[in-house]
Amino acid sequence: MEDETLNAEDAGSLQASRMEDNALLRVLDEAARAALAPHLELVPFRNGDMIARAGDPADSICFPLTGIAAVLDSLEGDRRYAVALVGNEGFIGWPLILGDGRWPHDVVMRAEHGVAMRLSAEALYGTIAEHPEIRTVLLRFVGVLMTQMSRTIVSSLAHSIERRMARWILLYHDRVCEDDICMTHEEFRLMLGVRRSSVTDALHKLEEDEAIRSLRGRVIVRDRERLLRLAGDTYGFAEAEYRRLLLG
Structure with a gap:
């Protein structure tokens, strides 16, 4: 007992x-x-x-x-x-x-x-x-x-694919434990509503900016600050509201 x-x-x-x-x-x-x-x-x-x-x-x-x-x-x-x-x-x-x-x-x-x-x-x-x-x-x-x-x-109405992609990567990055994130082309299609070729082009542009590294089925965040600059005002407002309402 x-x-x-x-x-x-x-x-x-x-x-x-x-x-x-x-x-x-x-x-x-x-x-x-x-x-x-x-x-x-x-x-x-x-x-x-x-x-x-x-x-x-x-x-x-x-x-x-x-x-x-x-x-x-x-x-x-x-x-x-x-x-x-x-x-x-x-x-x-x-x-x-x-x-x-x-x-x-x-x-x-x-x-x-x-x-x-x-x-x-x-x-x-x-x-x-x-x-x-x-x-x-x-x-x-x-x-x-x-x-x-x-x-x-x-954001879907007003911003470029690259800016919206930077936002979604930040949203994922906030919620996982590592910089290496499982993000497939199919997931980006669900988030961005564009063709796979447009996803590939946007990933290449974020790689050129040295914000991420894109691998098969994965995205590695290299520079979060660059991602934040790329995302601009697509990211941050909801996060600030969370802090104000629940952590303040």
């Missing part, structure tokens, strides 16, 4: 330590984290795994610990386009916070294998009833995500 108790305590300690890997969970006070901890389930995802599918019931939310969740919107003819990225700074499952029970987008794991902490809708609502500040934190992140999405729209 004693060994079982120790094992349970070790498991609880591990759960609490993994919660620290998600910045949004770290924002919550100790009482809110303690209330959530027993309901959180560690879930692995492989690169390319579908986390959510548009139109399916939304019955849980996920707090990524590693990896990138790409949010994709779909058009007729199975055309899909990336509209936002979420890493360990946030959560997936905002329809439940906004009163909707269905996923409006596809969500796919990108860049690397990932791990998330999943929370059922029932546990979410029950915990929020006792700790309403959790809803406030989650809604603030939803606001930041909407800001990221709006900048994606405006």
Whole structure:
């Protein structure tokens, strides 16, 4: 019995330590984290795994610990386009916070294998009833995500392919652990909405500027400051809002 108790305590300690890997969970006070901890389930995802599918019931939310969740919107003819990225700074499952029970987008794991902490809708609502500040934190992140999405729209209308590519590489770079990032031509097509030849040309221009090195299926960030200059005002506003609303 004693060994079982120790094992349970070790498991609880591990759960609490993994919660620290998600910045949004770290924002919550100790009482809110303690209330959530027993309901959180560690879930692995492989690169390319579908986390959510548009139109399916939304019955849980996920707090990524590693990896990138790409949010994709779909058009007729199975055309899909990336509209936002979420890493360990946030959560997936905002329809439940906004009163909707269905996923409006596809969500796919990108860049690397990932791990998330999943929370059922029932546990979410029950915990929020006792700790309403959790809803406030989650809604603030939803606001930041909407800001990221709006900048994606405006950038697609107003900026060159090279500038938009620099922005997407920065968004990936923010959410992975290394400068060497798994980014394929297909992913750039989803993000930029252009042909593969245009992706290749844009990658070559960023290489000429010595901002990146492009390899087969990978991008290595060589100079982040140059990427920031290339991205210009396509990048930075949503990131500043995150700091203001959640870290300030």
